[in-house]
Amino acid sequence: MTPSRRTILTSAVAAGVAATSGVASAADTTAAAPASHGGTGRGPRQEVFGHLPDGRDVHRWTLSRGGTLLKVLSYGGIVQTLEVRDRRGETANVSLGFASLEPYLTLSPYFGALIGRYGNRIAAGRFTLDGRTYSLPVNNGPNSLHGGNQGFDKHVWHVEPTGPASLALTRTSPDGEEGYPGTLDVRVDYSLTDDGALRIDYRATTDAPTVVNLTNHTYWNLAGEGSGTVLDHQVQLAASRFTPVDSTLIPTGDLAPVAGTPFDFRRAKPVGRDIRRSHEQLRFGQGFDHNFVLDKGITRRPEQFATVYDPSSGRTMTVSTTEPGVQFYTGNFLDGSFAGTSGSFYRQSDALCLETQHFPDSPNQPAFPSTVLRPGQTYSSSTVYGFGVRRA
Template identity: 70%
Template sequence: MSPSRRTVLASAAAGLAATAAAGQARAAAPAEGNGEGPEVFGHLPDGTEVHRWTLSRGGTRLKVLSYGGIVQSLELPDRDGEYVNVSLGFGTLAPYLTATTYFGALIGRYGNRIAEGRFTLDGTAYQLPVNDGPNSLHGGDRGFDKRLWDVTPNGRSGLTLRRTSPDGEMGYPGTLEVRVDYTLTRDGDFRIDYEATTDAPTPLNLTNHTYFNLGGEGTGSIEDHRLEIAAARYTPVGETLIPTGELARVQGTPFDFRRGKNVGRDIRESHQQLLYGQGYDHNFVLDKGITGAPRHAATLHDPGSGRLMRVDTTEPGVQFYSGNFLDATLTGPGGRVYRQGDGLCLETQHFPDSPNQPHFPTTVLRPGETYRSTTVHSFGTR
């Protein structure tokens, strides 16, 4: 991103307060272009190669795997120009094959939870695999995050990822043709464009599950990050994290991020919703609703490094997940163990369990329609 662009983002976040500095692992400034890919990152159990692609533009370096469409690394400068990877993940392929954390992955067919893995569409009942207690999460135990994608370069600094999801995959109806474009813009923004068509009606809710720590991967808690979410309402959940159907107001609750606050300020309140999620794991209903072009959803700032990220999307919701289930059993590429709250996700999407919540925005895609969704991550410092 050009210095002028970063200054604009800094001005937009002028209300964000400073906190303690975070440690950083330094990396060299990226060269421009599609550069270093594809390289062999590892092999699936059947011997199939998994490739890693590297994109660099506008001061941002992005590394993407053909397995799961995974964002394996995202390198950004701090206020002093020092680069660090700000996304959680692994340094080798093997843990991606078994982990259920969804680090950096494309999520589908349905991002978030569906109650008891059941829904009825046009009078026909469907049963999905349950992989999150009694519910189906992120498309089932072998969702899009556990599939190999066909990856090709797209323009100066972009990748196109494609796959066909056959009829009946993970219990979902219809053959789905999916295209996802990862692009670094001239300013170093990371843009994700989703597109899909189907030959039979099917629920569809695509997203990306990158965990961010703007202080640097493996540097500790994100509770000092300052987060602002443009949402006056959220969808409360029950004990198994399925929405109750209510669109509750955030005012006067720990869920009010409209003016920005530290992630950890209210996270240990005895609010029932925080107890259910062991922190934040909730869908925020964006004030802007569904839009034809990406509009502001959230802004995240790490005062220690100065790094700033703005998220714009066409989606009506964003799932804020504060890394509650990281349990010190996984180790990142820098050799540091991931503990609870060491990263957070801002998953732009439609609402959880929409197939069973008729008053939520519909997620049904039908033949002759084209699913389109765009999310842009813009980066800067202050």
């Protein structure tokens, strides 16, 4: 993003608590009918998408399976487009992005990007680990956001196909990159399942103690990219608590109940029902931009916690994760200055994000689940975005 534009604010995660029910199960929807790109086709396809100022190629990879068509860039591991069918059998791209490489290089809405080393905010761009204080770039008001000025979203990843509808993206983040200690070896796998779900698996190891919190920052509009607001999308989150923030969107350390607040999504409701209510937290975020504490807690395998439904198209999305929390963000800082893949300009609440992660600012919050990774340990996280249609 250029200095004259506001940095797009989002990301996060949360803390684990006892498991409860409250999210519609996959049985409540029917699988989307296979589109013309259903099946495995010829496997991942590669093409040149653009060139960096230093001449390096940026490639776009296309995956197709189970009625889903996915396009991923080697730059930033970006989900550029994801196409699925609606209840009428019509196909649309449901993720926000740019049609060419240049805007990804100069703007910072994080459309579809891999986020690291640390997703979300770290207060004042500082944290202490094993008695040593580390300083990070301050790129979001007084805080550090999404890994700093040159986070994982601003690097070219090495990409290799690993199956008929899967890719492995790898890179080594050197010791001291953006102020973070330790050399971090990262692998992120994108794959489409037989039923067209997008699965993202994250792995990382380090040679020195560090902090890690990886996520993906795709903006979703199930009515189709560029179609307008998502305020009528119905969202359900199995989260009984959230982490309130201060005016700079840093968690206060509290785990507040959602009951009786606009943050109660335990039963499905339209995004816009409470977004304009008089509430200090909504004022701070200019809408929803908060970490929800998932009732399921940290799990060994991805467990479903969210359902999103667009009444106009019938499209549904379920989200499952191993992570303890999610940042629910309603595109509050989209200001009409970004022209997307369809040529439409994105405005406030034209998309929503569900970024699965640990708590923001965990390195400075001892009561939050730890994001410390040490030599000999492996960071591991998985998230699955499933797609279907509701017939009525």
